[in-house]
Structure formats: structure tokens, C-alpha cells
Amino acid sequence: MLDSATLTRRLLDWFAARRRELPWRRDADPYRVWVSEIMLQQTRVEAVVPFYERWMARFPDVTALAAADEQEVLRRWAGLGYYRRARMLHAAAKEVVAAGGALPADRAGWRALPGVGEYTSAAIASIALGEPAAVVDGNVKRVAARFLALGLAADDRKLHQAAEAWGTALLAHAPSPGDLNQSLMELGATVCTPRAPRCGNCPIAAGCAAEEPLSHPLPPKKTPWKELQLDFLIAEKGGRYLLEQKRTGWTPGMWEPPGVRLGRMVSTTPLGSVRHTITHHKIEARAFRQLDWDGVGAVDPAAVPLSGLGRKLIALAERGR
Ligand code: SF4
Structure with missing residues (x-):
């Protein structure tokens, strides 16, 4: 077994060497991180990049977004789907500007904005504000389910809680919480992938408890079409x-x-x-x-x-x- 401090160091070293260069990673500006995180919900990274670039050219900051007409906001979102995200983002921008224009300074402040839930507030607070808040998305849950061989279903709340507790334990040793969170998400997206995990390239393989990675997490209960x-x-x-x-x-x-x-x-x-x-x-x-x-x-x-x-x-x- 690897201890938490060693795991954290391996993940951070791996992320520093392998991180994908993405436009929202150029700096940790909270507005840019916020927009990227909302766009990335339910949409693949590759699909988001061009939308994100166009969005930033038109709405470079929260003031520009708040001042925009909703029809234009929706039109510029068209193609990303799940339009509720765009409407909430717009509503939150207006709320921020109405309150003086300063973006929230901590996770609780972000969590209070429309459309910013548990995951998004943790992502923004850790990446842009350096707060040690564990993010839990599908990638992190899969890595946790395998690494800890949890035998839980993908949609089981217990898996979410276990992944959050694991992330929190790792964050205690991370000088840069945003990088640690992103390393787990990136590991899930590029190495510990759903159907073809590449355990030979995994920086934490030495501590992984999954004998058969593909059997974790268990399949979610299906909703019929x-x-x-x-x-x-x-x-x-x-x-x-x-x-x-x-x-x-x-x-x-x-x-x-x-x-x-x-x-x-x-x-x-x-x-x-x-x-x-x-x-x-x-x-x-x-x-x-x-x-x-x-x-x-x-x-x-x-x-x-x-x-x-x-x-x-x-x-x-x-x-x-
Ligand atoms: S060793 Fe394999 S299953 Fe375990 S965390 Fe790494 S990629 Fe995932």
C-alpha cells in the first residue's frame, strides 16, 4: 500500500508532466474556471474547447456576460446542449454584478450562486482559490472505486462519499489543491478510462487494490428509454x-x-x-x-x-x- 502523502506526490508529479494544455488552464482566473466547469458538465473536453474560446472572445468577464441579452447567451451556447446551464450561468453573472461585481472568495460563496453545485463549487474553489475542497465527478469516482476496490455501483451515493473522503485525505498533503483534483480527473479521463484502463501507465498502480479494474464500479441501475x-x-x-x-x-x-x-x-x-x-x-x-x-x-x-x-x-x- 502507498500512504496518502506518497500517493499525492505521485499524482502531482504525473499531472505536472502529463497535463493536457487546455485554454482554461492558461491561468486560474475564477471566471474562466467557472465558465469552463459549467461547459464541461455533460460535454466532452474536445467539444468544449471551440465553444469556450468563442465565449471568452465575446464575454471576457462577468460584467460582459451579465450585460448580454439572454437570447444571445443561448445562441452562443447552441450546440453544447443542456441549455439550463447557460441560463443559470447568465443568472449567476447578473447576481454577481448586481451585488457589486466581485466574484465569490470561497467555496460557500460559489455554492450560493445559481447553477453552481457541489462539484462545480469544489472545482472553482480548489483550482482558482486554492481551497482544499475535494471534487467528485464520474472520473474521480471510477478511479476511487477501482483503486480502493469498493464494489459499489457508479450511481451509489456511498461511492460518492467514499471518493470524497479519499480525495480529502489526499488533499491534506497537496500544496496545490486544484492540481491534485485535476490530476485525479485527468487520470480517470486518460489512463483509468471506463473500458480500457492502462494500468501499466498509471502513477498509482503500486497501491491499486483492483484485481479486475473493469469490474469497478458496478453498473448503475438502468433507466429505460x-x-x-x-x-x-x-x-x-x-x-x-x-x-x-x-x-x-x-x-x-x-x-x-x-x-x-x-x-x-x-x-x-x-x-x-x-x-x-x-x-x-x-x-x-x-x-x-x-x-x-x-x-x-x-x-x-x-x-x-x-x-x-x-x-x-x-x-x-x-x-x-
Ligand atoms: S492501476 Fe489501473 S485500475 Fe488502478 S487506478 Fe491505475 S489505471 Fe485505474
């Missing part, structure tokens, strides 16, 4: 479309062609269908083109934030024009 068939009306004139802003549902605030009931449609012709998956639903979205539309209320689809499904439907309609 629901199949749905929905119909949409495509009314277009000169590249502009009839679009409506969603008030409720999966993507409130985003725009897409109006959903319709087949029985109520007159003068339409089938255009095809697209498939879309969102939070445990598999959707077959059928599109019907409205014939002889007068174009009243037509919207330029590039001028509004489209939902993911909306983008697919407009692309289908554009191909069929």
Missing part, C-alpha cells in the same frame, strides 16, 4: 421559418418549428423525419411542409437560439427546399 413520435410543421418562405419559442419541456427558451397534431393539419406534405435523443427519450420527429404559406411572422433561424431538435428539422427542411 421511452420511444416517442412527434410531428412538426415546417412553414418556410425565402429561407425564413415559422418558429416558436418553447416555454416548457426539455429546452425552455429555445426555438423550433411548432409541434402539431396530424389531424389538425391542412395543406401539408410529408418532408421526412429526423431522430433525436434527449433525457431518456428517443424521438422520431416527422416534418410536414406547409404549402402556400404567406410568410407572416417568419423568423431567420440563424438569429435565434435553436434547440437541438430544431436544428435537425431546419437542416432537413433546407435539404428539401
Whole structure:
């Protein structure tokens, strides 16, 4: 077994040598770390990088973000999905600016902002403020589950608690808490990966208790997928479309062609269908083109934030024009 101090040192040395150069790692500015952490929730690093760069060019600080119109914020988020994250980020920026413009100075202050939960507050506080707060994400849980051979399911709260306790013990020996947290996340993302862990390249292999890494963590209980068939009306004139802003549902605030009931449609012709998956639903979205539309209320689809499904439907309609 390796003691906590040795483990911490090995992880920090490994991270210093192997860390990926990512735009939000260029400095530990709290705003930049915050934006990157929100974008990285449920989205892969490679996908986030270009969005992050464009975002920083347009909203370089919290004041610029707070001053922006929500529609623009959502439009610039389009493609990252899970739009609630963008709305919360925007709301939090406004809250910060309304309170004088200073970003929180500790984890508790961050935790109090909209959209900043346990994980994100620990990440920002450790990376940008040097606070020894353990981060627990899917990568850290997998590394902990294997290293400690815990035999717990990926979605078991006990695994979360064990990973947090392990991280806290390691942080006690870390001069740079942000680097230690990032080393665990990076190890999970690049070495102790879900399906093909490379134990021969692992800096903490000497202390790892997992005899069969792939058997940890145990699989989570599956939530069944629901199949749905929905119909949409495509009314277009000169590249502009009839679009409506969603008030409720999966993507409130985003725009897409109006959903319709087949029985109520007159003068339409089938255009095809697209498939879309969102939070445990598999959707077959059928599109019907409205014939002889007068174009009243037509919207330029590039001028509004489209939902993911909306983008697919407009692309289908554009191909069929
Ligand atoms: S030795 Fe293998 S299973 Fe254990 S932490 Fe390292 S990569 Fe993961």
C-alpha cells in the first residue's frame, strides 16, 4: 500500500508532466474556471474547447456576460446542449454584478450562486482559490472505486462519499489543491478510462487494490428509454421559418418549428423525419411542409437560439427546399 502523502506526490508529479494544455488552464482566473466547469458538465473536453474560446472572445468577464441579452447567451451556447446551464450561468453573472461585481472568495460563496453545485463549487474553489475542497465527478469516482476496490455501483451515493473522503485525505498533503483534483480527473479521463484502463501507465498502480479494474464500479441501475413520435410543421418562405419559442419541456427558451397534431393539419406534405435523443427519450420527429404559406411572422433561424431538435428539422427542411 502507498500512504496518502506518497500517493499525492505521485499524482502531482504525473499531472505536472502529463497535463493536457487546455485554454482554461492558461491561468486560474475564477471566471474562466467557472465558465469552463459549467461547459464541461455533460460535454466532452474536445467539444468544449471551440465553444469556450468563442465565449471568452465575446464575454471576457462577468460584467460582459451579465450585460448580454439572454437570447444571445443561448445562441452562443447552441450546440453544447443542456441549455439550463447557460441560463443559470447568465443568472449567476447578473447576481454577481448586481451585488457589486466581485466574484465569490470561497467555496460557500460559489455554492450560493445559481447553477453552481457541489462539484462545480469544489472545482472553482480548489483550482482558482486554492481551497482544499475535494471534487467528485464520474472520473474521480471510477478511479476511487477501482483503486480502493469498493464494489459499489457508479450511481451509489456511498461511492460518492467514499471518493470524497479519499480525495480529502489526499488533499491534506497537496500544496496545490486544484492540481491534485485535476490530476485525479485527468487520470480517470486518460489512463483509468471506463473500458480500457492502462494500468501499466498509471502513477498509482503500486497501491491499486483492483484485481479486475473493469469490474469497478458496478453498473448503475438502468433507466429505460421511452420511444416517442412527434410531428412538426415546417412553414418556410425565402429561407425564413415559422418558429416558436418553447416555454416548457426539455429546452425552455429555445426555438423550433411548432409541434402539431396530424389531424389538425391542412395543406401539408410529408418532408421526412429526423431522430433525436434527449433525457431518456428517443424521438422520431416527422416534418410536414406547409404549402402556400404567406410568410407572416417568419423568423431567420440563424438569429435565434435553436434547440437541438430544431436544428435537425431546419437542416432537413433546407435539404428539401
Ligand atoms: S492501476 Fe489501473 S485500475 Fe488502478 S487506478 Fe491505475 S489505471 Fe485505474
